Amino acid sequence: MTKGRIEAFSDAVIAIIMTIMVLELRPPEGTEWSDLQPLVPVFLTYVLSFVYLGIYWNNHHHLLQATTHITGGILWANLNLLFWLSLFPFATGWMGENHAATVPTIAYGLVLLLAAMSYFLLQTVIVRSEGPDSVLGSALGRDLKGKISPVVYAAAILIAFVSPYVALALYVVVAAMWLIPDRRIERRLSAA
Numbered sequence: 791m792t793k794g795r796i797e798a799f800s801d802a803v804i805a806i807i808m809t810i811m812v813l814e815l816r817p818p819e820g821t822e823w824s825d826l827q828p829l830v831p832v833f834l835t836y837v838l839s840f841v842y843l844g845i846y847w848n849n850h851h852h853l854l855q856a857t858t859h860i861t862g863g864i865l866w867a868n869l870n871l872l873f874w875l876s877l878f879p880f881a882t883g884w885m886g887e888n889h890a891a892t893v894p895t896i897a898y899g900l901v902l903l904l905a906a907m908s909y910f911l912l913q914t915v916i917v918r919s920e921g922p923d924s925v926l927g928s929a930l931g932r933d934l935k936g937k938i939s940p941v942v943y944a945a946a947i948l949i950a951f952v953s954p955y956v957a958l959a960l961y962v963v964v965a966a967m968w969l970i971p972d973r974r975i976e977r978r979l980s981a982a
Contacts, residue, residue, distance in 0.1 A: 791860045796868055797851070803872045804847045810879045811836055811843075835886030835898075838965060839878050842902070845968045846875060846909065852975040853913065856926040861919050867912040874905040885958075895954035896947050902961060903943040910936055929975045939964050 815836060818825035850871075857864070881901040885894040913936070917927045930936075942964050950957035 791865065793854050793857055793860050796860055796865065797854050800850055800854075800868060800872060801847070804843055804850075804875065807876055807878055808840060808843055811839060811882055814879055814883050831889045832883075832886035835882050838962060839882040841965050841969070842905075843875065843878060845965065846871075846905065849909070849968075853916065853926065856920075856924070856929060856975050857916050858920060858924075861915075863915045864912070864919060867908070867915040871905065871908040871912050874901060874908045877901045878905075890954040890958050892950055892954050895950040895957050899943055899947040899950060899957060899961065902964075903940055903947065906936075906940045906943060910940070926975065929977070935967055939967070 815829075815832065818829060878901060881894075881898040885891075885898040888894045913926070913930065913933075917924065917930065920926055922928075942960055946957040946960035949960065
C-alpha cells in the first residue's frame, strides 16, 4: 500500500468525525440570544474537540510525510488511532451535554489518553520500520510534549473525581501546548 492511500483514508475518517461532531450541535428551540446560553458548554466542548482533531490531523500529516513505506503494522497502528479518534463525537457530546459532570469528564479524558497512546504507538511502529536514524526517528528526539501529554491526561482523569473543571482546564492546557507548531519533522524533511 502506498502512503498516499493511508493518508487519504485517514483524512477522510477525520473529516467524517469532525462532520459528525458538528451535526450533533442542535439549534435552540427559541429565537432569542438568551436561548443560546444553555448551549455554551456544548459549543465550548465542541471547539476543544475540534482543536484536538485538527492537531491530530496536522501531526498525522507530518508523521506520514516522514514515512517512506507502509507496513501491515503501520496500518493496524493507524486504525487503532482512528478508532480512538472516532470516539471524540460521543465523548464530546456526553461531556458537553452534562456540563462537565464527573463521569463524562473522566470518559472524555480516557478518550484523549487512549488517542495519545495510540498516536505514540503509531510513531513507534513507524520508527521501528524506518529505523532510529530515519527522518522521523531523528526528528522525534526526546519528544517531550508526546511524553508529557499522557501524564497530564492521566492526572486530569484522577483530578476529575474531585473537580471536573480543573480536569477540563488541564485538557485545554494540553491542547494549547500542541497548538504551538512542532517543526522538528518539517526541518528534518527539508534537510533530507
